[in-house]
Amino acid sequence: DAKTTQPPSMDCAEGRAANLPCNHSTISGNEYVYWYRQIHSQGPQYIIHGLKNNETNEMASLIITEDRKSSTLILPHATLRDTAVYYCTLGGGADGLTFGKGTHLIIQP
Amino acid sequence: NAGVMQNPRHLVRRRGQEARLRCSPMKGHSHVYWYRQLPEEGLKFMVYLQKENIIDESGMPKERFSAEFPKEGPSILRIQQVVRGDSAAYFCASSPSAYSNQPQHFGDGTRLSIL
Numbered sequence: 001d002a003k004t005t006q007p008p009s010m011d012c013a014e015g016r017a018a019n020l021p022c023n024h025s026t027i028s029g030n031e032y033v034y035w036y037r038q039i040h041s042q043g044p045q046y047i048i049h050g051l052k053n054n055e056t057n058e059m060a061s062l063i064i065t066e067d068r069k070s071s072t073l074i075l076p077h078a079t080l081r082d083t084a085v086y087y088c089t090l091g092g093g094a095d096g097l098t099f100g101k102g103t104h105l106i107i108q109p
Numbered sequence: 110n111a112g113v114m115q116n117p118r119h120l121v122r123r124r125g126q127e128a129r130l131r132c133s134p135m136k137g138h139s140h141v142y143w144y145r146q147l148p149e150e151g152l153k154f155m156v157y158l159q160k161e162n163i164i165d166e167s168g169m170p171k172e173r174f175s176a177e178f179p180k181e182g183p184s185i186l187r188i189q190q191v192v193r194g195d196s197a198a199y200f201c202a203s204s205p206s207a208y209s210n211q212p213q214h215f216g217d218g219t220r221l222s223i224l
Contacts, residue, residue: 032210043113043200043215044152051210087151096142096154096168097202097213 003027004088009104018075020103022088025069032091033064035073037084038102044087047073083107112136113216114183115201121222122191130186130219134203141184142202142213143176152200158184188221196223 005023012018024033032051036044048055048062050071055062061074075082087102112135122128134141139160144152157165158178169176173191178184188195198220202213 034212036215041217043115043217044202046212046214049210049212091212096144096157096165097152098154099144099151101151 003090003098004100006086006088006100006103008101009106011106011108012075012078014080014107014109015077018078018082018105018107020073020075020086020088020105021070022073023070024088024090027068027090033062033068033071034089034091034097035060035062036087036089036099037082037105038087039084044099047086049091078105078107080107080109113201113203113214115199115216115219117219118217119220119222121224123224124192125190128188128191128195128221130188130199130201130221131183132186132201132203132216133183134201135205135214138203138205138214140204140207141178142204143184143186144200144202144215146198146200146218148197155186191221191223193223196221 032049034049035047038044048060050062050064064071083106085102085104087099089097114133116131141158143155146152155168156176161180173189175187198218200215200218202215204211204213
């Protein structure tokens with residue numbers, strides 16, 4: 001079973017910030033929070049990951065709460081091409097990742 | 110997803126045949142992971158390999174499925190005597206090390222269809 005909980009779907013207007021939440025209340029101390037997205041018929045695309053500090057890269061920002069029990073992925077200026085299923089997953093060492101059903105983000109024009 | 114190469118992209122087999130799926134990791138990556146995705150489902154971990162070694166096969170079905178990652182050449186996921194329930198997308202991912210802060214990068218998968 002997935003160790004993360006995400007809403008099944010979200011809508012966001014094009015050009016606005018998309019904020020995708022994830023709960024991971026059972027996260028252990030050495031587990032990173034990873035975000036991937038999957039556009040239909042393609043493989044999962046790595047977006048960002050973090051341990052306890054907030055992170056930012058060219059694609060997104062990741063905000064992790066101080067107790068590390070939840071996080072938020074922020075796409076600052078969503079475009080139609082950001083429509084995808086977004087997965088929040090936990091990674092620790094050499095373990096395989098566990099994916100839930102993710103959040104289907106739909107960007108509205 | 111440039112870098113991790115999977116082939117074939119689509120594979121059709123009849124029940125009882127063998128399916129061989131290949132994965133070449135990104136350059137410099139020696140850790141390979143295989144995942145299976147059923148329709149409308151998330152990805153499920155199957156097996157983790159390093160060169161010539163299976164490290165974790167806790168997600169592999171006990172029968173008919175095997176995986177290898179030889180010293181030379183791609184990683185191979187082999188499914189013997191395929192059944193209709195094996196129809197799925199199979200994804201391979203690679204990483205440069207087993208450290209927690211090294212993300213896995215995925216290929217575009219092999220879509221296996223069983224007639």
